[in-house]
Amino acid sequence: MxxxxxxxxxxxxxxxxxxxxxxxxxxxxxxxxxxxxxxxxxxxxxxxxxxxxxxxxxxxxxxxxxxxxxxxxxxxxxxxxxxxxxxxxxxxxxxxxxxxxxxxxxxxxxxxxxDTIDVYKLPDARKPDEAQxxxxxxxxxxxxxxxxxxxxxxxxxxxxxxxxxxxxxxxxxxxxxxxxxxxxxxxxxxxxxxxxxxxxxxxxxxDQRWAMLPFILIAFGVNMLSSLLLAWLVSRPIHRLSAAADNVRMARTRAISLPDLESRNDEIGVLARSLESMTDTLWRRMEEIDRFAADVSHEIKNPLTSIRSALETLPLVKTDEARERLMAVINQDVRRADRLITDISNASRLDAELSRDTPKKVEIGTLLEDIISLYQQSHVMGETAVILTRTLPPAASTVNGREGPLGQVFRNLIDNARSFSPESGQVRVTIAPGVDPALPISIVFEDDGPGIPEDNLETVFQRFYTSRPKGTSFGKNSGLGLSISRQIIEAHHGRIWAENRKDDNGQIVGARFTILLPNLH
Structure with a gap:
């Protein structure tokens, strides 16, 4: 009690x-x-x-x-x-x-x-001529x-x-x-x-006051012991954590690692584990930023190198036909560089936007209907159509998330599917119950394109991966769309993967991207 x-x-x-x-x-x-x-x-x-x-x-x-x-x-x-x-x-x-x-x-x-004499202390003596x-x-x-x-x-x-x-x-x-x-x-x-x-x-x-002395000494000893215990159990570990954090700040070590503190079951142990996890996450994030910067530098150099070569060759061209081909290459590389810079900017702002944007209720079906309606309104004869099928009621397809980033994922997957689909093909989007009880919302994007090489089903989610089959348009994709999509889905505690659609004979008839998300509890 x-x-x-x-x-x-x-x-x-x-x-x-x-x-x-x-x-x-x-x-x-x-x-x-x-x-x-x-x-x-x-x-x-x-x-x-x-x-x-x-x-x-x-x-x-x-x-x-x-x-x-x-x-x-x-x-x-x-x-x-x-x-x-x-x-x-x-x-x-x-x-x-x-x-x-x-x-x-x-x-x-x-x-x-x-006959008894009462004995008590007399007042201090004074001189004979001194008055009281x-x-x-x-x-x-x-x-x-x-x-x-x-x-x-x-x-x-x-x-x-x-x-x-x-x-x-x-x-x-x-x-x-x-x-x-x-x-x-x-x-x-x-x-x-x-x-x-x-x-x-x-x-x-x-006598009573003297009898209090043992209690005073015991209380003093207990307070001294408690002070020593608090200094040993609290002050000293915090000082060690502070020194370890300074070592990380001064780049002497990669992360905080104090096993004797991490094994504790109190707040000091929680603090030690949290600091170690935080520093490890920061180091991984810094390494990711370094790799991202290297990849960005490499990807931007490709169109710039192509543009420089075309410009150096342009004065040597004698015919108008050859000059037009070079100008077409330059225009294509400029558009590719512009697309790269835009996607790189979006990717670099993604972490800040995800941490700044407060999650709220998002009904996936309604969000997809709004996005797909825009594609349907702008659809013209000969272009790839986008069709939505939903078998999940709105109450069961509501998530606690960020509407903007989720909409970006859906647009990326639809644009990616349309870019691989043949003329007059279809992109089918389906909202259905998931097989995983922890992730009950399933969103599937299917196209009628050439599919994905089996060895690249996971590679397509890497940054700047742009390997495309013959016959598909080149330069319209930066290779960041699927990478950004996975980052956003994982930030919403979901999963995303790619696989191929096959017919009864085992032939690839298109690609399929599946997203699983947790619903709003």
Whole structure:
């Protein structure tokens, strides 16, 4: 029952948070337990002192009531001499007993009638001609008056006939004492009050403070241990991760690799694994960018080299027919370079667009219908027709994705299929349930072209792959369309692959591109 409650707290889901909270709380719990235990101990000691003094005062009060009272013809009264004798003989050392008459006047004090000497520290000595400071004298007088008032209040309460009055008060020297006052009775008459006090309360408090020392030392040790554990378990690993990240930043190492941290099951382990995965992804991305730059440089050089050769040959051409052929080559290479630059620009912006564009609900069937309707509206006699077939309802063909990039994939595949299809051929697009439960949306693009060589079914998704069979148009494709399409589909957690369509005799009758996507959960 406590664990679910803790998990709702800010640190409840954090293993390190629970560790830090628990270690810091442990020292506080030890101090609280120590304070409670010693507070109970102090109250128990004082209560024991009060009970002991109460029993002693009651016993002594009975003795005084018997031997130190006289009735005679008058009312009963206390005999001071007999009472003083009892006080001087039966009060133990360390205690003080005083006897008051029925009017609250002091008639006997054990300090004056006992052989016991009260020892206490005298004030600092002063020179004979040095006067006592007025402020000290005033403080001493105020303290004496306060002590007399407290004692008088206690005596008056006892004279009222109440049960024994027990309290902790301050005497005239500023020392805390445990005091008990009981009324002295003769029959039902209250003859006076016996007060017994014991002045070792300060010693009890001092003993209590010393008893707190072990708890303080334990709490201090626990806090020191928790600090060391936190430094070892949190601060040191984070420092190591920081140093490893600096090494990666300064290109000293390829990636962060700290196996002893990655094996941990807390947030430090998660952080180490995340940093290693991040740096590895960054390095692979950098290598991919380097390869992409090299491929771009190579592909752009081809049309530029062809244009330069044609321009160098152009002054040497003598006939108009040859000059027109060279100009046609130049125009074709310019269009090819323009297509390359456009596709390269799109490919370089793709990662940024995918990370910036927020995914939302996209109904694949509606998106394909809008795209294909544009091809159908611009279709003329003799061109390849695009036909859409859907067997999946809209609710089952909705994905959480980015409409722009997905539309780019569909246009790339349709344009690629049309470029390979013969005149008056067809490009068939089908939306149907997928065979993979995790990827239930299947989108198939089929054409009537020459197909794809079996060895190149995977190669066609590589950048700048433009191997085309004889009879197909050249220079209209940059070789980036299928590569971009795979990148977008994988960013949507889907799959895309190519295969050949075959007839009953096993002859290739066209190509087929299949896309599988997860639906919206």
């Amino acid at each position: 406590l664990r679910p409650l803790l998990r709702k707290l800010p640190f409840g889901q954090s293993r390190l948070g629970r560790l830090i909270f628990g270690l810091n709380l442990l020292g506080l719990v030890i101090l609280v337990i120590g304070a409670l235990v010693l507070s109970d101990l102090r109250r128990g000691l004082i209560k024991t002192q009060m009970d002991s003094l109460t029993s002693q005062a009651q016993l002594m009060g009975e003795v005084i009531a018997e031997v130190a009272t006289s009735e005679g013809d008058a009312e009963p009264h206390l005999e001071a001499d007999n009472a003083a004798f009892v006080l001087g003989r039966f009060i133990p050392a360390g205690q003080r007993a005083r006897l008051f008459d029925a009017q609250g006047r002091l008639i006997s004090d054990s300090y004056k009638v006992s 400071p007025k402020d000290k004298t005033a403080k001493r007088e105020a303290r004496r008056l306060a002590a007399d008032n407290q004692l008088h209040t206690e005596v008056m309460m006892a004279l009222s006939g109440s049960p024994p009055v027990a309290s902790v008060r301050t005497n005239e020297r500023g020392i805390k004492v445990v005091s008990v006052s009981i009324p002295l009775r003769r029959v039902k008459e209250v003859l006076g009050v016996l007060t017994i006090e014991r002045g070792d309360v300060d010693k009890i408090v001092a």
